[in-house]
Amino acid sequence: MHVIGTAGHVDHGKSTLVRALTGTDPDRWLEERLRGMTLDLGFARLRFEDGLEAGIVDVPGHERFLHNMLAGAAGMELLLLVVAANDGPRPQTLEHLAILEYLNVQRTIVVLSKADTVTDDEREFASELVREATQGTKAHDAPVVAVSALTGFGLPELRAAIHTALAELPPRAPERPPYLPIDRVFSLPGLGTIVTGTLMQGEIALGDRLWLTPLEREVRVRSLQVFGEKRERVEGGARVAANLVGVERSELRRGAVLATSQFASAASFEVRFRPRAQALALLRRRTPVRAYIGAAEILGTLVFESLPASADPVTARLHLRAPTVAFPGAPFVLRRLSPKDVLGGGTFTAAASAAAPLDELPDLGAIREALAAAGSEGTTPAKAGAIANVREERALELLEQLRADGRALRLSKPSSYVASEHIEALERRVRERVEVSQNAAPWLLGMTALGLSRALAIPEAALLRVLNALAEDGRLAHRAGYFATPDFVPSVSAEQREFFEATFARDPGHPFVPLAAPELHAKMAASKIPGLAQSLETLFASGALVKVGSDVYRGEQLAEIRARLEDALRRRSSITPAEFRDLLDTSRKFAVPLLEWFDAAGVTLRSGDARVLRKGTVPGRA
Numbered sequence: 001m002h003v004i005g006t007a008g009h010v011d012h013g014k015s016t017l018v019r020a021l022t023g024t025d026p027d028r029w030l031e032e033r034l035r036g037m038t039l040d041l042g043f044a045r046l047r048f049e050d051g052l053e054a055g056i057v058d059v060p061g062h063e064r065f066l067h068n069m070l071a072g073a074a075g076m077e078l079l080l081l082v083v084a085a086n087d088g089p090r091p092q093t094l095e096h097l098a099i100l101e102y103l104n105v106q107r108t109i110v111v112l113s114k115a116d117t118v119t120d121d122e123r124e125f126a127s128e129l130v131r132e133a134t135q136g137t138k139a140h141d142a143p144v145v146a147v148s149a150l151t152g153f154g155l156p157e158l159r160a161a162i163h164t165a166l167a168e169l170p171p172r173a174p175e176r177p178p179y180l181p182i183d184r185v186f187s188l189p190g191l192g193t194i195v196t197g198t199l200m201q202g203e204i205a206l207g208d209r210l211w212l213t214p215l216e217r218e219v220r221v222r223s224l225q226v227f228g229e230k231r232e233r234v235e236g237g238a239r240v241a242a243n244l245v246g247v248e249r250s251e252l253r254r255g256a257v258l259a260t261s262q263f264a265s266a267a268s269f270e271v272r273f274r275p276r277a278q279a280l281a282l283l284r285r286r287t288p289v290r291a292y293i294g295a296a297e298i299l300g301t302l303v304f305e306s307l308p309a310s311a312d313p314v315t316a317r318l319h320l321r322a323p324t325v326a327f328p329g330a331p332f333v334l335r336r337l338s339p340k341d342v343l344g345g346g347t348f349t350a351a352a353s354a355a356a357p358l359d360e361l362p363d364l365g366a367i368r369e370a371l372a373a374a375g376s377e378g379t380t381p382a383k384a385g386a387i388a389n390v391r392e393e394r395a396l397e398l399l400e401q402l403r404a405d406g407r408a409l410r411l412s413k414p415s416s417y418v419a420s421e422h423i424e425a426l427e428r429r430v431r432e433r434v435e436v437s438q439n440a441a442p443w444l445l446g447m448t449a450l451g452l453s454r455a456l457a458i459p460e461a462a463l464l465r466v467l468n469a470l471a472e473d474g475r476l477a478h479r480a481g482y483f484a485t486p487d488f489v490p491s492v493s494a495e496q497r498e499f500f501e502a503t504f505a506r507d508p509g510h511p512f513v514p515l516a517a518p519e520l521h522a523k524m525a526a527s528k529i530p531g532l533a534q535s536l537e538t539l540f541a542s543g544a545l546v547k548v549g550s551d552v553y554r555g556e557q558l559a560e561i562r563a564r565l566e567d568a569l570r571r572r573s574s575i576t577p578a579e580f581r582d583l584l585d586t587s588r589k590f591a592v593p594l595l596e597w598f599d600a601a602g603v604t605l606r607s608g609d610a611r612v613l614r615k616g617t618v619p620g621r622a
């Protein structure tokens with residue numbers, strides 16, 4: 001079997017295309033449906049009449065979720081590069097394409113989506129732009145197929161092109177040892193832990209004993225499924241769900257690897273690294289990186305003998321903070337720690353060396369000792385420098401290096417550096433407490449500093465310094481005042497989901513009418529579903545629902561309204577509340593607060609009673 005992947009800029013129609021091809025909506029989460037935006041990987045199965053079938057991995061286009069795109073990208077062999085015909089190639093079109101250059105994609109089909117929104121000339125023009133954008137990439141000679149998921153135009157041609165490409169793909173090395181990067185973990189009552197992923201190579205059969213990294217433990221495969229059908233044996237290229245005996249769900253997360261124990265895990269590797277041309281200036285001899293290997297994101301440091309001067313491949317060492325499985329030829333992608341530019345990618349070369357120490361810089365040892373002696377209070381570059389007998393600027397540089405390597409954290413207000421080992425115990429307690437909350441109330445964004453401070457009996461101010469440092473280092477996620485584990489995605493309970501789906505059901509007759517907040521609260525009060533108020537807060541924080549005055553809109557609704565408003569303002573330069581009301585076919589009661597909201601959001605400017613488009617506004621979503 002083979003895996004097809006989507007890629008492309010946000011909103012260009014990837015998920016809609018997958019639904020049109022397969023009948024499955026790859027947007028699984030309530031948040032995704034209310035927002036009309038993909039946040040995490042989605043999966044679907046594509047079948048042809050002659051029995052040929054393939055899995056589809058649908059990725060988010062928004063740059064904020066690029067880490068999720070990367071978790072799904074390694075498995076792709078046939079790429080559907082989706083470019084909206086009315087928008088042309090955009091930043092994430094190019095970024096996704098750059099990433100996929102380093103991975104396993106063998107064939108590409110460019111899908112010119114939303115063909116119903118453009119004239120033939122415009123479509124031809126978009127096609128030209130795609131040709132230019134794909135020059136010098138794997139997709140340079142890819143066929144371009146124009147489709148409309150709305151009208152069905154071009155879908156038969158696209159299916160035929162996919163069929164041809166799939167039939168030409170080489171089989172995925174069944175003779176090699178099995179290697180399954182895990183992209184989802186869940187548990188089912190009576191079954192226990194289930195992991196899913198794309199089997200990158202080899203075969204897995206019922207009863208096989210395989211090795212889990214980084215747990216370093218043997219587990220047994222109790223049952224296997226491919227898209228809901230039981231299998232005795234699965235082969236490379238399949239989207240596999242494996243029920244495992246010998247591991248708890250809570251012990252595992254995305255990025256773990258299920259493979260043969262032949263592959264020793266390691267944290268330090270020799271690699272062949274190919275820089276992305278535009279990232280050359282960002283490279284240092286020791287560059288802190290986020291490494292994407294299989295479905296994992298692992299922080300680490302890329303170390304060069306000498307800095308690369310061109311985009312040609314060079315040999316380098318990749319030191320990771322946590323061990324993983326990699327073997328010669330396996331690909332990886334690197335991003336900068338922050339901001340998260342794509343730096344390049346490459347392949348692992350020689351066999352891994354399990355315990356290669358980081359090559360020590362002069363004075364690093366002395367600074368480490370000063371840091372260790374400072375205890376959990378931490379130290380400053382000036383103080384650590386005085387103890388280690390190095391200049392303050394040099395001490396700062398070395399402390400930053402230790403931070404990049406994960407051996408120190410920087411606290412702020414007041415600023416100080418603390419050795420990771422002094423934080424470890426606290427970090428573990430925080431993590432455990434946060435996980436308890438995430439399991440008990442998965443619809444919450446996480447825990448607040450105050451909540452954690454009470455639960456752990458630590459003064460809030462001191463705890464907050466550590467929490468912020470852990471968040472800055474990527475060891476905790478922090479959004480809207482809540483702390484969570486980095487891979488945590490809030491999910492509403494089944495009954496909450498049902499409630500919100502029913503309450504915010506699309507009304508095709510009145511697509512732009514919101515729900516009044518008092519009405520929402522009355523419905524919530526009447527429903528008696530546990531945790532409903534908290535999950536509402538999460539939906540607000542994530543933008544799945546948006547409060548405008550005393551009305552509540554679905555994020556997707558507001559995005560659509562914004563698109564209409566911007567479109568109208570580009571054509572007629574200003575709009576009055578009455579005209580806006582007519583544009584949406586709603587009432588003044590809704591139109592006025594909406595315009596005020598768009599003013600506050602920086603989309604529009606007031607000019608008398610009318611509105612104009614604020615200069616420099618990038619067309620986009622609400």
Ligand SMILES: Nc1nc2c(ncn2[C@@H]2O[C@H](COP(=O)(O)OP(=O)(O)OP(=O)(O)O)[C@@H](O)[C@H]2O)c(=O)[nH]1
Binds near residue numbers: 009011013114117150
């Ligand atoms: N007119 C028209 N609209 C489309 C078509 N395909 C998608 N759309 C609309 O474009 C918007 C975005 O579609 P999605 O499929 O969610 O886009 P996406 O690429 O999956 O977006 P992300 O996953 O967030 O990156 C939705 O409002 C769709 O209804 C099409 O063929 N024609």
Ligand SMILES: [Mg+2]
Binds near residue numbers: 037058059060
């Ligand atoms: Mg999508």
